[in-house]
Amino acid sequence: MQNLTRLIKKISDLWIKSQAPTQKLTNIKKIDRFLILLICVIISMITSYEYVTKPIQNFNFIISVIINFFEILTCCGVLVYVSKKENTSINSRQIFLLIGLLLIIQILKINLKTISPLSIIVPATLIISQGMGTITALSWVSIALINWPNSSSVMNEYLLLITFISSCIVAILGGRIRSRAQLLQVSILVPLGAFIGQYFFLGIDNNDLYNFNFQNSISKQGDIISDTFLLATLMLLAIILMPILESIFGLVTKARLLELADQEKPLLRRLSIEAPGTFEHTLLLCGLAEEATRMISGNVDLVRAGALYHDIGKLHAPNWFIENQNGSNNPHDELDNPLESAKILQAHVDKGIQIARKYRLPKPVANFIPEHQGTLKMGYFLFKAKEKDKNISENNFKYKGPIPQSKETAILMLADGCEAALRAMDINATDKEALEIISKIINNRIKDGQLLDSNFSKGELYLIKISFLNVWKRVRHRRIQYPTERNNSFS
Numbered sequence: 001m002q003n004l005t006r007l008i009k010k011i012s013d014l015w016i017k018s019q020a021p022t023q024k025l026t027n028i029k030k031i032d033r034f035l036i037l038l039i040c041v042i043i044s045m046i047t048s049y050e051y052v053t054k055p056i057q058n059f060n061f062i063i064s065v066i067i068n069f070f071e072i073l074t075c076c077g078v079l080v081y082v083s084k085k086e087n088t089s090i091n092s093r094q095i096f097l098l099i100g101l102l103l104i105i106q107i108l109k110i111n112l113k114t115i116s117p118l119s120i121i122v123p124a125t126l127i128i129s130q131g132m133g134t135i136t137a138l139s140w141v142s143i144a145l146i147n148w149p150n151s152s153s154v155m156n157e158y159l160l161l162i163t164f165i166s167s168c169i170v171a172i173l174g175g176r177i178r179s180r181a182q183l184l185q186v187s188i189l190v191p192l193g194a195f196i197g198q199y200f201f202l203g204i205d206n207n208d209l210y211n212f213n214f215q216n217s218i219s220k221q222g223d224i225i226s227d228t229f230l231l232a233t234l235m236l237l238a239i240i241l242m243p244i245l246e247s248i249f250g251l252v253t254k255a256r257l258l259e260l261a262d263q264e265k266p267l268l269r270r271l272s273i274e275a276p277g278t279f280e281h282t283l284l285l286c287g288l289a290e291e292a293t294r295m296i297s298g299n300v301d302l303v304r305a306g307a308l309y310h311d312i313g314k315l316h317a318p319n320w321f322i323e324n325q326n327g328s329n330n331p332h333d334e335l336d337n338p339l340e341s342a343k344i345l346q347a348h349v350d351k352g353i354q355i356a357r358k359y360r361l362p363k364p365v366a367n368f369i370p371e372h373q374g375t376l377k378m379g380y381f382l383f384k385a386k387e388k389d390k391n392i393s394e395n396n397f398k399y400k401g402p403i404p405q406s407k408e409t410a411i412l413m414l415a416d417g418c419e420a421a422l423r424a425m426d427i428n429a430t431d432k433e434a435l436e437i438i439s440k441i442i443n444n445r446i447k448d449g450q451l452l453d454s455n456f457s458k459g460e461l462y463l464i465k466i467s468f469l470n471v472w473k474r475v476r477h478r479r480i481q482y483p484t485e486r487n488n489s490f491s
């Protein structure tokens, strides 16, 4: 009996663990929540519009209108929930975009009854999958297509099927694509594929070849050449508008993350010139964090951008950080005031947030700035302060937090802790010694409660340790001296 209870508990624990993420969802302001609800109600009303315009037939008819209204309202609610689950730091502007695109589709459907769903649903899916991920895009497609068929204009079910398949392909690819060039390829290949699909399932009217014009794509139903042309044009337009949408709605596309990671960006150039030590630390940290994130299948592009900008706040006073002192005098020694030194350390986080705001870094990237320090103690200055005054409060020597809220920011915190220790390690140290140091640092962070919100499994923590070790081995290999000219008998 006891074994059975244990087994049930084990299964329930596994079930709870599989229901990720357990992170807190973003809190949306009351006014924004009200506006989002209002748009959802409008979408539901538009969908029920076809019913409402008909004369009331019987009681069952009224019930079906009410059911339809609440069905669409619930769908919108589910869509918002899914998007918040997939993007834990989603903001209200992004939800407005998601719901707004659904509203635009509904308005177009009512006003241009002959427009093909293919040419308007697929480009919108591309925007959503790029900015908010594949799962949100797939949910959006399902809801947009549930809303589409209506009683007055019966669409060809093959067209809806082709729209569904094309949208799903765009949703899946859009969430993975990393460059604008690949986006361009998709915007050519998907319309081409949709055209072939329509040709086989719907056939082609020979007159269409002679009557081809842009007007046909909107005013004439079933003209597959004009529909394909409209689809390709709108997809290209979506790609052109993407950078504008990124800055208006704060979308973080993979292409944007890659652009941010460009080391020729003015902010990163400033870091490399004004704080070269911090820049070097950042580059090694990037290697550690990227490798670990890849191992646990996290967002590598996000962690790379986050790592590059995490210590950007050190620009306010580079010389106060040991990596930039280059053997010269340590100003903290001259200051001889641990409390003031702790304030300077905390300032690298506060100033970093200010710089991130000034340079309009996306929120998920800016989150790395406070979260990489979490609520860690500034051990050295706390020790110095305790030497002077035993009763001094530890809280004055703790970073303000918050602790890492995602796996990516938590990996950066762990890499930040291990970087200096691994850099300082003897070149002849064994793998076992390096792994011991990595494990010790990670265990200290766990004991300190820094990883409470990042939900790592034991397996993931093991993979992180192994990946840090692998990067260290790579770095050590680079540091091993190659034969010099004098004893170089081969080339």
Ligand SMILES: [Fe+2]
Pocket (backbone or CB within 6 Å): 310, 311, 348, 372, 373
């Ligand atoms: Fe830092």
Ligand SMILES: [Fe+2]
Pocket (backbone or CB within 6 Å): 281, 310, 311, 416
């Ligand atoms: Fe750092």
